[in-house]
Amino acid sequence: MLIDGDRIVGVGRGVAAGVADAVDCAGRLLLPAFIDAHVHLDKVLIRDELREHDGTLAGAIGAIHERKRRYTVDDVRARATAVIDESVRLGTTRLRSHVDVDTIGGLTPLEGVMAAARDCAGIAEVRTIAFPQEGLLRDPGAYALMEAALEAGADVVGGMPHWELDEASQREHVRLCFDLAERFDRDLDMHVDETDDGGVRTLEMVADEALARGWIGRVCAGHVCSLAAADHEYAERVIGKCLRAGISIASNPVTNLVLQGRGDRGLVRRGTTRIGELRAAGVNVLFGQDCVKDGFYPFGRGSMLEVALISAHAAHLTTREDLDFALRAVTEAPAVAMRLDDYGLREGARADMQLLPAPSWPEALRLQPPPVKVWFAGRLVAESSVRSEVYRTTRPGATRPIDA
Numbered sequence: 001m002l003i004d005g006d007r008i009v010g011v012g013r014g015v016a017a018g019v020a021d022a023v024d025c026a027g028r029l030l031l032p033a034f035i036d037a038h039v040h041l042d043k044v045l046i047r048d049e050l051r052e053h054d055g056t057l058a059g060a061i062g063a064i065h066e067r068k069r070r071y072t073v074d075d076v077r078a079r080a081t082a083v084i085d086e087s088v089r090l091g092t093t094r095l096r097s098h099v100d101v102d103t104i105g106g107l108t109p110l111e112g113v114m115a116a117a118r119d120c121a122g123i124a125e126v127r128t129i130a131f132p133q134e135g136l137l138r139d140p141g142a143y144a145l146m147e148a149a150l151e152a153g154a155d156v157v158g159g160m161p162h163w164e165l166d167e168a169s170q171r172e173h174v175r176l177c178f179d180l181a182e183r184f185d186r187d188l189d190m191h192v193d194e195t196d197d198g199g200v201r202t203l204e205m206v207a208d209e210a211l212a213r214g215w216i217g218r219v220c221a222g223h224v225c226s227l228a229a230a231d232h233e234y235a236e237r238v239i240g241k242c243l244r245a246g247i248s249i250a251s252n253p254v255t256n257l258v259l260q261g262r263g264d265r266g267l268v269r270r271g272t273t274r275i276g277e278l279r280a281a282g283v284n285v286l287f288g289q290d291c292v293k294d295g296f297y298p299f300g301r302g303s304m305l306e307v308a309l310i311s312a313h314a315a316h317l318t319t320r321e322d323l324d325f326a327l328r329a330v331t332e333a334p335a336v337a338m339r340l341d342d343y344g345l346r347e348g349a350r351a352d353m354q355l356l357p358a359p360s361w362p363e364a365l366r367l368q369p370p371p372v373k374v375w376f377a378g379r380l381v382a383e384s385s386v387r388s389e390v391y392r393t394t395r396p397g398a399t400r401p402i403d404a
C-alpha cells in the first residue's frame with residue numbers, strides 16, 4: 001500500500017518498493033480504521049457523579065438530568081476529548097456523536113463536543129447529531145433549540161420518537177425531524193424504539209416518512225430494540241420498508257444488553273434487534289459503542305474491537321462469514337450510513353488505517369490487542385505496544401517474552 005499525503009495512491013505487490021519510510025506489516029493485519037457512528041460524547045465518563053438508578057433507559061435519563069444542568073462547555077469538551085483520544089489509540093478515527101439538545105442542557109453539549117472535535121481534528125474526524133433526548137413535544141422549547149443546533153453546525157438531525165407520550169405525538173416527532181432534515185438538507189440519525197415493548201412501532205413511521213419524502217439512503221435508525229419483541233408479520237413488513245428506504249440500522253448491543261429486559265423474570269429479553277433478519281434482507285447494519293461510562297452503561301472504552309466482540313455474542317455471530325459481517329459492522333457499514341465516499345483500503349481512499357498484531361480478523365477479535373499503529377489521513381497518530389512475560393515454573397529460568 002502506497003500513501004501520498006492523506007491518500008492511498010497504490011495497492012498491490014511491490015507498490016511501495018524503494019520507499020524510505022516503509023512499514024513492514026508482514027504477519028500482521030492491516031485494516032481500515034474503525035468508525036464509531038453511534039456514540040454519545042457529551043455524556044461520557046460522568047458515571048461516578050450520578051446517583052444509582054433502576055438500570056433502565058428511563059432511570060438513566062432521569063439520573064443524568066441533575067448532572068446535565070451542571071454541564072459546562074469545558075467540562076463536556078474535556079470528557080469528549082479523553083474518549084476521542086482513547087478511540088484513536090484503539091483504532092477508530094471517525095466518530096459520529098449524538099449530543100443532547102433539550103431545555104435542560106441547551107446547546108452546551110453541542111458546543112462542548114464541537115470544541116473537542118476541533119481539538120482532535122489532527123487525529124480524528126468527529127461529526128455531531130443534534131439529539132432531542134427529552135423529546136420534542138414532551139420538552140417544549142426543544143424544537144427551537146434543534147433549529148439553533150443545526151444553525152450552529154450540527155451535522156445530522158437526530159430524534160427519539162418513541163419517547164413521546166402517545167402515538168400521535170410520536171408521528172408528529174418524526175414529521176418534525178424530517179422537516180428539519182429537509183429544511184437544512186441534513187441526513188437523519190434517530191433513536192428508534194429503544195424499548196422492550198413490541199407494540200411500540202416508530203420504526204415504521206420513520207420508514208414511511210423516508211419513503212414518502214424520498215429521503216432514500218439518508219436515514220439511520222439506532223437501537224430498534226422493540227423490533228425483536230414485535231410479531232413476525234410486522235417485522236417482515238418494516239424490514240422490507242427499511243430496505244426500500246435505504247435505512248441503516250445502528251444496533252448497539254453493548255448497552256442494550258444491560259438496559260433492556262429489566263422487568264423480565266425467567267427468560268430475560270436482551271434488547272438486541274433482529275440482526276440476523278435485517279442482515280439476510282440486505283439492510284445495512286452497523287454496531288456502535290453508544291455509551292462510555294455514563295448513566296446508561298458503566299463500561300465502554302472506545303474500542304470498536306470490543307464492541308464487535310460483544311455484539312458477536314449478542315447476535316450469535318460465530319462462522320467465518322458471521323465474523324466478516326461483524327467486521328463490516330464497525331467499518332464499511334458505518335461508512336455507508338455516513339455516506340463516506342473515501343473510506344476503505346483502496347486507491348483514492350483517505351489513508352485512515354490500523355495495523356493489528358494478529359494474523360487475521362478472527363484472531364484480532366478473539367485476542368483484542370490494541371493496534372500497534374494507527375494512521376489518520378496518512379499521518380501516524382497512535383502507537384501501542386504490550387509486553388508480557390510468562391515465567392514457567394517447570395523449567396526454571398525459561399521465560400518467553402511476547403512483544404505485541
Ligand SMILES: [Zn+2]
Pocket residue numbers: 038040098191222290
Ligand atoms: Zn444512543
